[in-house]
Amino acid sequence: MGHNIALNFEDGVTRFINCDASETVADASYRMGINIPLDCRDGACGTCKCRVESGEYDGGSYIEDALTDEEAAEGLALACQMRPRTDLVVGILASSEVCKTRGQSFQARIGSVEKLSDTSIAFTLEGAGPISFLPGQYVNVLVPGTEARRSYSFSSPPGAETQSFLVRDIPHGLMSSFLRGAAPGTPIEFVGPSGSFYLRDARRPLLFLAGGTGLAPFLSMLGRIAAEGSAQPIHLVYGVTNDADLVGVDRLEEYAARIPGFTFATVVAAEASAHPRKGYVTAHIAPEQLHGGEVDIYLCGPPPMVDAVRDWLAAQGVTPANFYYEKFSPSGAVNAIGETHRAAA
CATH class of the missing domain: 3.10.20.30 (Beta-grasp domain)
Structure with a gap:
């Protein structure tokens, strides 16, 4: 084989x-x-x-x-x-174009669409069969009826028969508008996988930091870890703006029960929130979760969050062994060295 x-x-x-x-x-x-x-x-x-x-x-x-x-x-x-x-x-050390290749194209159909909150939609795709990708990567989805593509991280683990995604619901977004009225069985095309934000071999403790629908790639990573196991402790801090934005917590609880050494905390930024942990994710990272810098940090969230975490680490005098991050923005996709800006809707 x-x-x-x-x-x-x-x-x-x-x-x-x-x-x-x-x-x-x-x-x-x-x-x-x-x-x-x-x-x-x-x-x-x-x-x-x-x-x-x-x-x-x-x-x-x-x-x-x-x-x-x-x-x-x-x-x-x-x-x-x-x-x-x-x-x-x-x-x-070359582009795919230079190597005379490109991302694979897949034909699928809408399996289900679920509006989880005013700001989040979960949807599944069926019919493409098991797909190989690295947990944390994304695909470029063609919005039906348009020539526009939107990039979404898998929330399902590699090899699953059905691919799942967790995305931000933008009021006038092309993909969001399509999904709100999408019927099961609607054909859809996507190309991939892509992205340099993916789970590496765990050689030291892991700290995951998710902002909003930036939780999606971590759900994929945890699915892989649950299947294969890990000897390293893993802690995830999941931050959102408002209480209603906290979605996918049930899946985190499931993974906490299945993965020894995995813990997580949810954080809500809004001052009016009744959540027990308020503020930004950096206020809820304990010193012991940084392991004196002997830690691999993975972060997926909006650009201000990525910048804030980088500044906070510098203020703590901590340089992690590795800092992998992906910035995403609802305004569109922009490529930059060392990071990926992904469209959210």
């Missing part, structure tokens, strides 16, 4: 390939028509240098001019030499 290899390109597109343990990642890529950078195939030029973000592999043989010991220790490898021992996530 071989191993499942996720190829992450610089433009955020992810393609999955199957790679036999006896073949190199480069050979498997070209077999699938994905032309990753490649020249000599002998481990001598370094053209196919890539970053292995998770998984185990045999790095093969090469000369130091192509890959130094320091680079190999940092997780770099040569695709023409490396052979997988497990499933891998590999960062390709």
Whole structure:
């Protein structure tokens, strides 16, 4: 059966390939028509240098001019030499267009639509079958009857027969307006998966910070963790503006019962709230949840939240081992280095 290899390109597109343990990642890529950078195939030029973000592999043989010991220790490898021992996530140092590939297109249909609050809608898609993606990633959904696309993170785990999403309800938003009247069975198309915000191998404690419908990718991550387990403690702080915006708490409670070491707290910003925890998420992060900086922080929320958390960490004198974040905005999608702005409706 071989191993499942996720190829992450610089433009955020992810393609999955199957790679036999006896073949190199480069050979498997070209077999699938994905032309990753490649020249000599002998481990001598370094053209196919890539970053292995998770998984185990045999790095093969090469000369130091192509890959130094320091680079190999940092997780770099040569695709023409490396052979997988497990499933891998590999960062390709080129765009998908350069590699003559693009995101996959899927045909599905609306399964269900549920208005969870004045500001949130949950919907499911059926008919596309199980889809491979990295928990935390998103797809670009074509709004039926238009040429516009909106980007939404999966709230379901990879491999589920039905894909689920949690999105913000915008009063005059194209997708929101469609969903309010969408009937089950309505055809819908989406392309993906995409995004550099996804769950990495848990080598240290995890701190998840979600703002509003930024909870969606964390539900997907927790679904994967519940299925595979984790030896690391995980704490999630979920912040919203008003009491009615707190949705999906039942799923968090379910995961807290299923995942040893997972805890969560909900926070409401509005002064008039009757919620026991009020204010911003940073006011409800305990020092012990930062583990002295030996922690991987994942954050998904609006741009002001991301900036506020970054400033707060600096004020605490804490530099986390890793800080992965995704900014989203209802105004549209804007690409920037190191982050993804996603349309909310």
